[in-house]
Amino acid sequence: MNKEDKNKLRRHYSSLRDALCEEERQKYSKIICEKLLPYLEGKKILSYAPIRSEVDVSRINEIFDVAYPHIREDKKMDALLPKNDCFLINKYQIREPDPSCSTLIRQNELQVIIVPLLAFDQDRQRLGYGGGYYDRYLKNTDALKIGVAYELQKTDLDLKQEHDVPLDLIITEKSIYGDTLISY
Numbered sequence: 001m002n003k004e005d006k007n008k009l010r011r012h013y014s015s016l017r018d019a020l021c022e023e024e025r026q027k028y029s030k031i032i033c034e035k036l037l038p039y040l041e042g043k044k045i046l047s048y049a050p051i052r053s054e055v056d057v058s059r060i061n062e063i064f065d066v067a068y069p070h071i072r073e074d075k076k077m078d079a080l081l082p083k084n085d086c087f088l089i090n091k092y093q094i095r096e097p098d099p100s101c102s103t104l105i106r107q108n109e110l111q112v113i114i115v116p117l118l119a120f121d122q123d124r125q126r127l128g129y130g131g132g133y134y135d136r137y138l139k140n141t142d143a144l145k146i147g148v149a150y151e152l153q154k155t156d157l158d159l160k161q162e163h164d165v166p167l168d169l170i171i172t173e174k175s176i177y178g179d180t181l182i183s184y
Contacts, residue, residue: 006127006130009118009127009155010119010127010129010130013119014053016152017052017053017118017152020150025053025055027173028173032057032171036057036060036148036171039112039144039169040060040064040112043111043112044067044112045064045112045113046069046112046113047061047066047068049068050116051094051095055116055150057148060114066081067079067081067105067110068080068096069094069137070096070099070102071090075131075132075133077134077136078099078104079106080102080105081104082097082098082101083101086098086100107137110143112143112146115146115167116147117148119149119157119159120147120149120155120177121155121159122154122156123158123166124167124168124178125159125161125164125166126159126167127159132163135164135165139165144169145166146168147167147169147170148170149170149171151174151175154172
């Protein structure tokens with residue numbers, strides 16, 4: 001799949017996600033967060049600060065002491081555990097921990113990574129925003145990789161690219177996709 005096709009897919013799935021009304025997004029996000037809970041108890045977690053119409057994992061972020069992605073100048077990503085709600089807004093307009101008042105969590109310390117996405121396929125491949133930050137990061141960890149999405153973000157297309165890392169699970173409001181599909 002070439003870059004232009006991927007960008008068309010990004011726009012398409014972003015618009016589908018954006019078309020959900022706020023009430024639906026909140027309802028589905030709550031269901032997804034409830035399904036996430038059994039995978040998180042007692043674990044070191046990398047989560048994310050939701051933007052636009054992403055699955056809102058704020059409930060998880062409030063319940064657990066989670067690290068957040070921090071985008072570095074070298075186009076890589078770190079996991080930072082913020083102290084005292086110390087956040088900045090990065091160049092992508094995403095809330096991330098201020099490195100000056102956060103603790104770096106090494107990749108080998110993480111046990112679960114919650115991953116946002118724009119689309120996913122039957123093999124748990126994800127279509128992200130195109131920066132490659134998560135792809136580079138996920139290659140170097142043995143943590144459980146859990147994508148969170150709305151069911152309408154599932155595609156019949158094959159999203160696999162050479163550099164991509166498949167997720168272990170993808171949780172939607174209707175299903176948990178993994179080695180065994182669990183429907184609700």
